[in-house]
Amino acid sequence: DAKTTQPTSMDCAEGRAANLPCNHSTISGNEYVYWYRQIHSQGPQYIIHGLKNNETNEMASLIITEDRKSSTLILPHATLRDTAVYYCIAPNTDKLIFGTGTRLQVFP
Amino acid sequence: DTAVSQTPKYLVTQMGNDKSIKCEQNLGHDTMYWYKQDSKKFLKIMFSYNNKELIINETVPNRFSPKSPDKAHLNLHINSLELGDSAVYFCASSQYLTYEQYFGPGTRLTVT
Numbered sequence: 001d002a003k004t005t006q007p008t009s010m011d012c013a014e015g016r017a018a019n020l021p022c023n024h025s026t027i028s029g030n031e032y033v034y035w036y037r038q039i040h041s042q043g044p045q046y047i048i049h050g051l052k053n054n055e056t057n058e059m060a061s062l063i064i065t066e067d068r069k070s071s072t073l074i075l076p077h078a079t080l081r082d083t084a085v086y087y088c089i090a091p092n093t094d095k096l097i098f099g100t101g102t103r104l105q106v107f108p
Numbered sequence: 109d110t111a112v113s114q115t116p117k118y119l120v121t122q123m124g125n126d127k128s129i130k131c132e133q134n135l136g137h138d139t140m141y142w143y144k145q146d147s148k149k150f151l152k153i154m155f156s157y158n159n160k161e162l163i164i165n166e167t168v169p170n171r172f173s174p175k176s177p178d179k180a181h182l183n184l185h186i187n188s189l190e191l192g193d194s195a196v197y198f199c200a201s202s203q204y205l206t207y208e209q210y211f212g213p214g215t216r217l218t219v220t
Contacts, residue, residue: 034207043112043198043211044151085149091207095164098151 004033004088009103012082018075020102022088025069031092033064035073037084044087044098047073078106111135112212114199120218121189128185129215131199139163140182141200141209142174151198157182158204189219 005023012018024033035047048055048062050071055062061074075082087101112133121127133140141164142154156164157176171187182199199212 032207038151041214043200043214044209046208046210049208089207094205095153095156096207096209097153100150 004090004099006086006088006099006102008100009105011105011107012075012078014080014106014108015077018078018082018104018106020073020075020086020088020104021070022073023070024088024090027068027090028092029068031090033062033071034089034091034096035060035062036087036089036096036098037082038087038101039081039084047086078104080106080108082106112199112201112210114197114212114215116215117213118216118218120220122220123189123191125189126185126187127189127217128183129197129199129217131182131184131212133180133199133201133210133212135201135210137201137203137210138179139202139204140176140179141202142182142184143198143200143211145196145198145214147195155182155184186217189217191219193217194219 032049032051034049036044038044047059050062064071083106085101085103087098115130139158141156145151154168155174160176173185176182196214196216198214200209202209
């Protein structure tokens with residue numbers, strides 16, 4: 001997998017947008033960027049993925065820079081239930097490799 | 109309507125015992141996985157099956173034997189359990205050759 005780098009932790013106020021960055025400067029042209037999250041004591045949950053265009057679904061938006069060296073996952077109105085570890089993954093083999101992710105704490 | 113289910117949710121057993129964890133998915137996926145998450149929270153893939161055939165086998169002790177009776181089920185049997193096997197084991201499924209995986213709730217295995 002292309003190496004991804006994420007901040008260890010972030011805070012966000014409830015109701016505000018949570019912007020989670022990810023650097024993937026070694027990503028190749030056909031490698032997608034995937035985002036997962038793991039809420040405490042639960043299984044990881046798929047959020048979104050993209051190649052080069054921005055993507056949006058009911059959970060989040062994914063903004064990928066034009067050079068594809070970084071991306072940002074946006075949770076537009078964070079809630080307490082969004083507190084979780086968020087993983088940015090750029091797989092190029094037959095498996096997902098989870099790193100250490102970003103621990104997002106949403107506070108009231 | 110649970111998409112990926114695992115049983116049991118908790119499993120406490122003694123060293124040397126043999127135990128099994130079961131996984132079922134009702135998403136119509138043809139690929140299933142077992143992951144292990146240790147106490148440091150690192151999540152690592154162990155096995156993957158596509159249409160009942162083993163396609164990924166990471167460096168896992170051969171005390172671990174996955175079995176897929178059909179593409180909706182993937183079970184994990186562990187022989188001669190050791191203290192280091194204590195972890196949370198997650199099952200997941202996806203369509204073949206996609207990275208959009210759906211995970212079960214996990215089985216917390218404690219070996220004493």
